Amino acid sequence: MKRLPAALLGTALLTAALPAGAATVEEIAGSHVFERCKACHSAESGKQGFGPNLHGVVGRPAASLPTFMYSEALKAANIVWTEDNLRAWIAGNDKVVPGTRMRHVAVTDRAEQDYLIAYLKTFGDSMGPEQARVLLERAVGKLRSDGPDKAFPAFNDPKGGFIARDLYVFVFDMNGRYMASGGNPRLTGSDAANLHDAEGKAIVREMINIANAAGKGEVDYMWLNRVDNRVEKKRSMIQRVGDHIVGVGYYFH
Ligand code: HEC
Numbered sequence: 001m002k003r004l005p006a007a008l009l010g011t012a013l014l015t016a017a018l019p020a021g022a023a024t025v026e027e028i029a030g031s032h033v034f035e036r037c038k039a040c041h042s043a044e045s046g047k048q049g050f051g052p053n054l055h056g057v058v059g060r061p062a063a064s065l066p067t068f069m070y071s072e073a074l075k076a077a078n079i080v081w082t083e084d085n086l087r088a089w090i091a092g093n094d095k096v097v098p099g100t101r102m103r104h105v106a107v108t109d110r111a112e113q114d115y116l117i118a119y120l121k122t123f124g125d126s127m128g129p130e131q132a133r134v135l136l137e138r139a140v141g142k143l144r145s146d147g148p149d150k151a152f153p154a155f156n157d158p159k160g161g162f163i164a165r166d167l168y169v170f171v172f173d174m175n176g177r178y179m180a181s182g183g184n185p186r187l188t189g190s191d192a193a194n195l196h197d198a199e200g201k202a203i204v205r206e207m208i209n210i211a212n213a214a215g216k217g218e219v220d221y222m223w224l225n226r227v228d229n230r231v232e233k234k235r236s237m238i239q240r241v242g243d244h245i246v247g248v249g250y251y252f253h
Contacts, residue, residue: 177191
C-alpha cells in the first residue's frame, strides 16, 4: 500500500459514508481527487455532464461515446485511455491533445494520479459496439492513409492506439492469412483460412465471403477473451479495404 498524503488521508478517514464503488483507501483518496473533475464529469453509468461520462474510461478509446459531441482535435487524436495516457492528460490535457475543449487541469502528483485512476477503475468496463465501431473506423482510416507497412505494426503495438482493453484490430488478406492481430501479434503471417471457433464455425471463411459479397458485415462466434481468459460470445465487425479484411470485435460478458 502506497503512503497517502496527510491531507488526503485525513479526508478519507473522516468521510463517514464511502463513495459509490470505492473500497480501498486508495480508491477513497481517488474519489476526493475526482472532486476536481465533478463540475464537468460523472463516472456513474449514463449520467451526462458538460464533459463526457467517465464510466469505464480506463482502457476506453478516446472520443468513443456516441452521445457526446467531442472536439475534432480529440476525435482525430487516435488514442486509447491507457493509464499512461490518462496520467499525461490530467497533468496537462492541452499538451496531449492541442485544441481539446477540456479546460486545463493539473493533477501532476503521481500518487494523486494513481488514486484517481484506481477510483475510476471501480466503475468497470464499458467496451461495446460503439467502441468497437470507433476502433474499426480509425483502423480503416489508418490503413487507407498510411498503407499496410505503417498501419499493421501500429495495430499490433500495445501503444499504437488500437488496443482498448479487450478490443483490438485484426487483419486478414483475402486468402485468410493474418496480417495483424493486436490480440496476439505472433499470429501475423499465419494461415487462418481454416480457422474454426470453439463451436466449429469456419469464421475466417465466413469473413472472406462477407468481404467478397457485401464489403462489410458482422460475424458472431465463440472466442477466447484474453483479458478475463474465458471463452465468450464475440461479435466482430469487418470491413474490406482493398485486398484486406479489417475487423474489430467485442465480447458479450
Ligand atoms: C471545466 C470542465 C472540465 C473539468 C473540470 C474536467 N474536464 Fe475532462 N473533459 C471536459 C470536456 C469538455 C471534455 C471533452 C474534450 C474534447 O472533446 O476535446 C473532457 C474530456 C475528458 C476525457 C476524455 C474522455 C473520452 O471519452 O475520450 C477524460 C478522460 C477526462 N476529461 C478526464 C478528466 C478528469 C480526470 C478530470 C479531473 C481531474 C477532468 N477531466 C476535469 C471537461 C472537463
